[in-house]
Amino acid sequence: MRVYNTLTGKKEEFISINPGKVGMYVCGITAYDVCHLGHARSAIVFDVMKRYMRYSGFEVRHVRNITDIDDKIIKRAAQEGVSTVDIAKKYTEEYYRDMDRLGVSRADVEPKATEHIPEMIEIIKGLIESGYAYSVHGDVYFRVSRFSDYGKLSRRSLDDMMAGARVEVDEKKENPLDFALWKASKPGEPWWDSPWGKGRPGWHIECTAMSMKYMKYMGESFDIHGGGADLIFPHHENEIAQSEAFTGRPFVRYWLHNGFITVDKEKMSKSLGNFFTIKEILDKYDPEVVRYFLLSTHYRSPIEFSDAQLSESEVSIDRYYSTVLRVNDFLNEPSAISHQPSAIKVVEEFEKQISSLKEKFMDAMDDDFNTALALGHIFELIREANKFLDAKPRGQKAGELVAKSKEVLTELGNILNIFNRTPHEWYISLMKVKNVGFTEGDILNEITKRHGARQKKDWALADKIRNELEEKGIILEDKKDTTKWKIKVG
RNA sequence: GGCGGCGUACCCAAGUGGUUAAGGGAGAGGUCUGCAAAACCUUUAUCCAGCGGUUCGAAUCCGCUCGCCGCCUCCA
Structure with a gap:
């Protein structure tokens, strides 16, 4: 060090x-x-x-x-x-x-x-x-x-x-x-x-x-x-x-x-x-956003404070939790690991990325606590994880790797004392900070309503509901057979 | 006046002698989608304030210039 x-x-x-x-x-x-x-x-x-x-x-x-x-x-x-x-x-x-x-x-x-x-x-x-x-x-x-x-x-x-x-x-x-x-x-x-x-x-x-x-x-x-x-x-x-x-x-x-x-x-x-x-x-900002903001620049350099900077930090953290959300969905999908395994090359590539992250993170921290570089490495793995999930991986090995990637990210995040909540906790917290006038129950009701409209292919109504929520700062994302809600960041 | 630091793409920000200058945001195009969003892919610095020098080789070392900031008083 x-x-x-x-x-x-x-x-x-x-x-x-x-x-x-x-x-x-x-x-x-x-x-x-x-x-x-x-x-x-x-x-x-x-x-x-x-x-x-x-x-x-x-x-x-x-x-x-x-x-x-x-x-x-x-x-x-x-x-x-x-x-x-x-x-x-x-x-x-x-x-x-x-x-x-x-x-x-x-x-x-x-x-x-x-x-x-x-x-x-x-x-x-x-x-x-x-x-x-x-x-x-x-x-x-x-x-x-x-x-x-x-x-x-x-x-x-x-x-x-x-x-x-x-x-x-x-x-x-x-x-x-x-x-x-x-x-x-x-x-x-x-x-x-x-x-x-x-x-x-x-x-x-x-x-x-x-x-x-x-x-x-x-x-x-x-x-x-x-x-x-x-x-x-x-x-x-x-x-x-x-x-x-x-x-x-x-x-x-x-x-x-x-x-x-x-x-x-x-x-x-x-x-x-x-x-x-x-x-x-x-x-105005979740504490994790403030922490991230302060760690995204090397500790000896000056940091310019501004709302724009805090908002960028908020977006970065949201990228993290959005990925965790995908990871969790994947891990909860039993068919994913029971299928024929994915191509070995894709799996091996991801495995390599996961195992090298810890070393890169520690190298950065060993060099005068370079948290900015360490965070950069974390986001490299975030991208790799998303890429891996996009490839629709199948097989037990794929499941283990996805779980492992989440584990490593959590472990390293703990050192910085960030990335240690569930995506749901993150969005609930954002809901409060941003004074979204809706409860989670309200949102789920809207999602149910919209689901009915979508089944009837009433796209006009479905889009109307989604747009109205977006004006309140709530984002709906349609997945394969479900709809997820998030709080708008940035 | 003395001492010290900084100047990297549209923005933020790593990198301090050697293959393609991390990462995030923003922009453009694409894949996916009922449409979106998210995600992914491609793309955006032949170049690191400017000028000169050292070196086989510099954003990285040295000198000068310009700009910005800090400390010399309480201050995280």
Whole structure:
């Protein structure tokens, strides 16, 4: 397996510290507002990495933190006239609701900052003792000039950063680039006791404390640290500085960062206000569509968000379920396997396609989690399966192959956590999302009515019924001796 | 100002030194069908922003130009 490591700027062979085991820490959210699509991308991408590594045989320990105390939470609490605890609780719940709907699995440990204050204080004390940090009027800052590797992740030097015009000068800091490990609390703000007085932790220290605590079994380094690319600087840079200054050892082996979602080519972000919340997107699209959309581009590339793109993803998934529908029909047709077997050549060709898919899929995923390519391979088999079914295959072997193809597609889909419903569940779900004014019973009634008309060769009435349903977003497809319904996509 | 990334068909998107440049959508033609839909087949980039260079050979490496974006401040 090869992964792109932000630290080295290269794709590298992935070698875990402990053979067969992977420790992965991913920065979660700050619970101060509802999540937007950008949060979904990060969560989904790292969820898929975890699923794939487990599928490949790794034992993965996944830690994802929740920041439940910070400036933005304090601000929000003040605005709403409630406590920071209430704000954090409310938005943590919202976050879990969104993630559950999107099919993002829980991490093995989901630590909260406020539950690890003593651990943070210990690290800060150690950093002060070794001269890497200093306290001023109840604040504690990290002394970046003391850490010679500062800037190695984001590839910039202290001089470069000083040259940047946007460094705020703070009287209390020795160097404007020094960052807070501990902040003295202002009146009315939440606080914890510390050797430097009442205060609260800075943002970066929680990840150092919690990753060390929950990755401890690995030693003082762990394998993967992930998050959005916007965390590279300063957050992850600062984590490296604190952690490596404290332990004197490398903090993390592989730094993985996902790219942004853009709107009109610009980064989707809170500050630009061009964001779409997960909730509002899920009002219009099935969660599987959102997942597919986010996995149809490589995780490090930007993805342009648009309704057109989501609709295309919807069409792609529909192609999958339409094929499964055909596969199921075939498997339920007993005459198919009892007949004389089909030509050996056709059968062998399909067998080859099925057996090569898994390998191609894994090759793609092994190459820095190339989900876009992996999905491309899946659709190659979809085409082959349809082609095989078009050839009206017969015989027991043909039946086994069709069943096998479905099995493989389901197995690989599970890694991405898509393609794991029945076609019927897919269409029922679309019915809700698209506000089709019909129940399934209504549709079946119409189909029965139309069936009568068709038997009488009353094509005018049959077409009228079909057209009326289509206007409601319901598609009828006539099969050999039955009629299937679907929900119109795209 | 410093650092970094991107530019592949009508649209989205893989591919980063070597047979026919994945896959999906859209378009055109065909097969199938009562007609459709779905599916399948054929077709749509002699070419990968432009120019130059390295090489037997480049979309893929190097240089320059143009365009777009990101980070340097909170941010997934």
